[in-house]
Amino acid sequence: MTTTRQPLDVQAIRKDFPLLSRVFHGKPVVYLDSAVSGQMPLPVIERMLHYEREEHTNVHRGVSTLSQEATDRYEEAREKVRGFLGAASAREIIWTRGTTEALNLVAQSFGRMVVKEGDEILLSAMEHHANIVPWQMLAQEKGATIKVIPMNDAGELILDGLDDLITERTKILGLVHVSNVLGTVNPVKEIIARTHAKGVPVVVDGAQAVPHLAVDVRDLDADFYAFSGHKLSGPTGIGVLYGKLAHLEAMPPWQGGGSMIRSVSWEKTTYMPAPGKFEAGTPPIAAAIGLGAAIDYVQALGLDRIAAHEHELLTYATERLERLPGLRILGTAKNKASVLSFVVDGIHPHDLGSLLDGEGVVVRAGHHCAQPVMTRFNVPATTRASFAYFNTREEVDVLVSAVVKAIELFK
Amino acid sequence: MSDPRELYQQVILEHNRKPRNFGKLEPCTHHAEGHNPLCGDQLELTLVVEDGLVQDVKFQGSGCAIDVSSASLMTQAVKGRPVAEAEAMAEQFRGMVRGELDPATQTPLLGKLILFQGVKDIPSRVKCAVLPWATLHAALKGEEEASTE
Numbered sequence: 001m002t003t004t005r006q007p008l009d010v011q012a013i014r015k016d017f018p019l020l021s022r023v024f025h026g027k028p029v030v031y032l033d034s035a036v037s038g039q040m041p042l043p044v045i046e047r048m049l050h051y052e053r054e055e056h057t058n059v060h061r062g063v064s065t066l067s068q069e070a071t072d073r074y075e076e077a078r079e080k081v082r083g084f085l086g087a088a089s090a091r092e093i094i095w096t097r098g099t100t101e102a103l104n105l106v107a108q109s110f111g112r113m114v115v116k117e118g119d120e121i122l123l124s125a126m127e128h129h130a131n132i133v134p135w136q137m138l139a140q141e142k143g144a145t146i147k148v149i150p151m152n153d154a155g156e157l158i159l160d161g162l163d164d165l166i167t168e169r170t171k172i173l174g175l176v177h178v179s180n181v182l183g184t185v186n187p188v189k190e191i192i193a194r195t196h197a198k199g200v201p202v203v204v205d206g207a208q209a210v211p212h213l214a215v216d217v218r219d220l221d222a223d224f225y226a227f228s229g230h231k232l233s234g235p236t237g238i239g240v241l242y243g244k245l246a247h248l249e250a251m252p253p254w255q256g257g258g259s260m261i262r263s264v265s266w267e268k269t270t271y272m273p274a275p276g277k278f279e280a281g282t283p284p285i286a287a288a289i290g291l292g293a294a295i296d297y298v299q300a301l302g303l304d305r306i307a308a309h310e311h312e313l314l315t316y317a318t319e320r321l322e323r324l325p326g327l328r329i330l331g332t333a334k335n336k337a338s339v340l341s342f343v344v345d346g347i348h349p350h351d352l353g354s355l356l357d358g359e360g361v362v363v364r365a366g367h368h369c370a371q372p373v374m375t376r377f378n379v380p381a382t383t384r385a386s387f388a389y390f391n392t393r394e395e396v397d398v399l400v401s402a403v404v405k406a407i408e409l410f411k
Numbered sequence: 412m413s414d415p416r417e418l419y420q421q422v423i424l425e426h427n428r429k430p431r432n433f434g435k436l437e438p439c440t441h442h443a444e445g446h447n448p449l450c451g452d453q454l455e456l457t458l459v460v461e462d463g464l465v466q467d468v469k470f471q472g473s474g475c476a477i478d479v480s481s482a483s484l485m486t487q488a489v490k491g492r493p494v495a496e497a498e499a500m501a502e503q504f505r506g507m508v509r510g511e512l513d514p515a516t517q518t519p520l521l522g523k524l525i526l527f528q529g530v531k532d533i534p535s536r537v538k539c540a541v542l543p544w545a546t547l548h549a550a551l552k553g554e555e556e557a558s559t560e
Contacts, residue, residue, distance in 0.1 A: 025414045025415070025416075026414075346428075347476075348450075348474065348475035348476060349475075350450050350475040350477075350535075350536070350539065351419070351475045351476045351477070354415040354418070354419075354533060354535075354536060355415065355416060355419065357415050358414050358415040358416035359416075366449070366450070367451065374451075380450070380451035380452075380473065381450065381451055409419060409424065410424060410427075410428075410476075
């Protein structure tokens with residue numbers, strides 16, 4: 001575990017990211033879009049390259065030394081994820097393509113098992129589409145309904161009525177840990193405790209949480225916890241679903257094929273125990289090993305130091321941006337992480353995004369796959385800057401200058 | 412790739428600030444709604460077509476500066492023109508912002524609308540510029556809705 005140490009040596013860290021030396025439109029790139037996808041440091045890229053050059057084969061197959069080696073590396077990566085999330089057993093760690101697939105797995109396997117006609121699925125008002133649409137599909141199939149925990153104008157969930165929202169028909173709560181639009185860090189532990197008191201399990205979307213704060217699934221008492229490799233300095237195409245073993249053992253498989261079976265005959269097929277029964281087909285092995293390397297990298301930096309650095313940048317950017325005329329920040333929760341969404345009077349977010357791009361500043365402009373959040377705040381889209389451990393105060397200054405120039409242009 | 416800032420010329424900014432022919436014609440002979448799902452741009456176009464001429468046209472809705480200025484300049488450009496010519500302009504505009512037609516020689520009907528040619532270098536914004544023209548095409552064809560998807 002990390003202890004109190006020196007702040008991050010950001011200039012040294014930046015050497016691990018060749019992309020940060022690129023130039024767009026004659027301007028050095030300022031990458032403030034880690035909430036869309038984090039950049040991978042060289043040790044992660046090199047680890048995957050080493051696997052593909054020297055170690056590549058399939059896993060859980062055959063008796064060759066090569067195959068055993070690949071299997072060991074792949075399972076070591078799973079063990080790293082277990083440690084990272086504080087799970088009790090590596091059997092509770094399922095590889096998926098990403099958070100979206102992980103949440104679909106919960107909906108299609110666990111959800112289909114427990115949700116019946118007339119039941120209710122509870123979601124928060126700040127969910128990403130990935131934690132809305134799979135539940136709508138299930139609700140439609142089963143004749144169930146979706147209910148929503150509302151939020152206030154600061155972008156904080158209104159929890160006063162939570163105990164009334166959870167009825168005897170509620171079968172699951174889907175909850176985002178950190179909002180990808182508003183940056184709100186939800187009081188997940190408290191909400192889970194209150195939801196469990198009514199006997200309802202909770203699935204947490206942790207995609208935007210794991211890069212910024214230490215997560216302990218046993219301390220949270222989450223039933224399921226999902227995240228993506230590529231937001232955690234790892235590659236795309238790999239993600240994780242943590243599930244309590246008791247749930248995983250009770251759940252049916254959701255995709256069939258090789259790897260997930262114990263034996264197959266025309267009469268009867270039996271399945272592997274978890275996590276194997278949820279992992280049909282050949283997995284993205286290099287990506288899994290790369291995610292393991294990303295966890296090593298992030299843990300070596302220390303999530304406490306990462307959080308402290310990003311919080312300083314967020315505070316600095318907030319102070320500078322909120323002073324600009326006509327600029328409004330969306331998401332002013334007391335507890336925020338690393339994401340800063342804003343709109344400017346008279347400038348559409350897509351125009352602002354293009355103008356910032358012209359200054360080398362990479363941000364996200366759009367609805368952030370969270371259209372109900374846009375509707376809640378009555379905006380078509382926002383511009384969003386997101387900060388990572390390799391960003392600097394000087395980069396925040398470039399962002400602010402670029403926004404000022406855009407405001408001047410549109411005056 | 413050209414600099415996105417070059418696209419935001421004064422004409423575009425000015426039409427965004429003060430869109431021309433903004434509103435709704437009632438009654439109208441042709442009508443369509445345009446929607447750009449990616450950006451959330453929304454546009455409603457109403458026209459009065461008589462004797463094969465676009466006698467009047469108005470638009471309303473919300474969108475980015477590229478979308479709004481494109482709509483505003485389009486209404487000015489097609490007003491008073493034969494329907495067939497308006498359709499041909501839509502084709503030329505679409506071809507230009509997709510980089511398929513050279514504004515120097517291949518888009519004679521567009522006139523000052525060639526100031527949108529820079530859009531072709533910003534693929535993510537092509538749909539914004541095209542939406543008003545796609546909506547015009549839909550309205551003239553008697554379709555209720557146009558989408559850039």
